[in-house]
Amino acid sequence: MDVELSWPEEWIILRERLTNFEGIILVVAPVDRGKTTLVKLICDFFRECGRDCALVDSDLGQSVVGPPTTVGMLPPGRQMGSQEALFTPYFRFIGDTTPSRHLLLTVLSVFELVQMARALSQVVVVDTCGLFRGLEGLYLKMLKIKLLMPQLVIGLGNEEEFRVLKVLKGRNFLILPTPKAVKNKSAEERKARRKLLFAEYFSRGRKLVLELSKLRLFAPLSPYFYLQQVLQPEWGVVFKVGGKRYHLFYSEAAKKDVPLEGWDGYWLLPEDMSNLLCCLYSRQLQEIGLGIIRKIDLAEGKMEVWGTTLSQAEPHFVVCGSLKVNPQGEEMGRLSWRILR
Structure with a gap:
């Protein structure tokens, strides 16, 4: 069932920025900052405005498009959390729940699906994984920014966390605070969610x-x-x-x-x-x-x-x-x- 979400007050400012937006939006943040919630709100916003919006999901361990271990693309008009999202035919296989051992394959897969999505839609939203800290996480995000050339990058957190990445986009890098309502998920909760997705996928x-x-x-x-x-x-x-x-x-x-x-x-x-x-x-x-x-x-x-x-x-x-x-x-x-x- 598609759950209706409301905009947290910390993010209301973004709605004005999106009014006449066209292009690629990349959402980046460490784990448990509300990336997936924000992505859904953005997709819903464009749909309510009568505009096409595609989603590329590169969170291998907590995917909302395609089964875990894949990068998935959801074309315009399809709903997150639905069976058509899980069973999307537009996916690329990475084969692990983290991109840490597959950085280049992950980035190239995201690039390929974003290009496909851009041909179908006015707006493409790209959700990313929680691999963020350290040189490995920074390298992964930098590669995505350089290769995808998004018109807008949204970071969830504080200025210092995004100091290096912001250099790449300047005014087109928007930093939003993490809403107070966001809850941390344990490793067991993440694993339990993957189990449900895998079980549903392989039931066919x-x-x-x-x-x-x-x-x-x-x-x-x-x-x-x-x-x-x-x-x-x-x-x-x-x-x-x-x-x-x-x-x-x-x-x-x-x-x-x-x-x-x-x-x-x-x-x-x-x-x-x-x-x-x-x-x-x-x-x-x-x-x-x-x-x-x-x-x-x-x-x-x-x-x-x-x-x-x-x-x-x-x-x-x-x-x-x-x-x-x-x-x-x-x-x-x-x-x-x-x-x-």
Whole structure:
């Protein structure tokens, strides 16, 4: 259900600034400052004024558009918090609940969806994640500002927090205070919300059996996606990527029987990939849904995936994420390749 929100008195000043606005609005702030609430109020404001407004959501861990671990785009006329927001076909897969290990992929994904949204709408609002403090967070926000070139950046907090970022936009960087009504969320509350979203998303899933040779360890924005080779020696499967080898062994015993002296790379057992979140791509490299790897059969060269597809196209490629999750939405840890010694 779409909940009606009212403007906090701390933000009323923004309404006048938005009256004749056209272009891109970027909202930035640390966690628990009310970014998502502000984004919804801005989108509602433009809709009430009879103007088109699209939303790009890059908060991977607390998404309101697309499932968690993705950057999602909601075209004009669609509602936040609805099923059409969760099941948007306009998304890019990052594969983790934080962009910290995927800064460039995240920024390029946001850029691509903003360009798509700008072609559809007079106004595009971009919500960001809470990764803000430290050089990593600052770098992420600076990249977004430089690449997206927003007409307005809104920061929630105080002047000192945005001192560096404000240099990039000057008068077009507006700082608003955090409303008193904003409440902090615990890590458990955030995880519980992701569980509900994952469970709803994968409730539409179906069993898929795909060739293991279609598995990719990197997203299509990486050249390694195209250069990856798949070999199948008698003791397992090897993915050769950029001078490194990623080995899947039948068992611990099989690994011990293989002469690996002088080889570099990483290794896993097939069961290590169980419950691994992945993205399903068409033959044309279009994201068509998310999946969960359920089982890998090295002897047959097959993988079983529980996948939700949002397109008539059949899955052709599968790209690994970092997060493990089951179809009920419970997070099961992260994938960790072991160093081959």
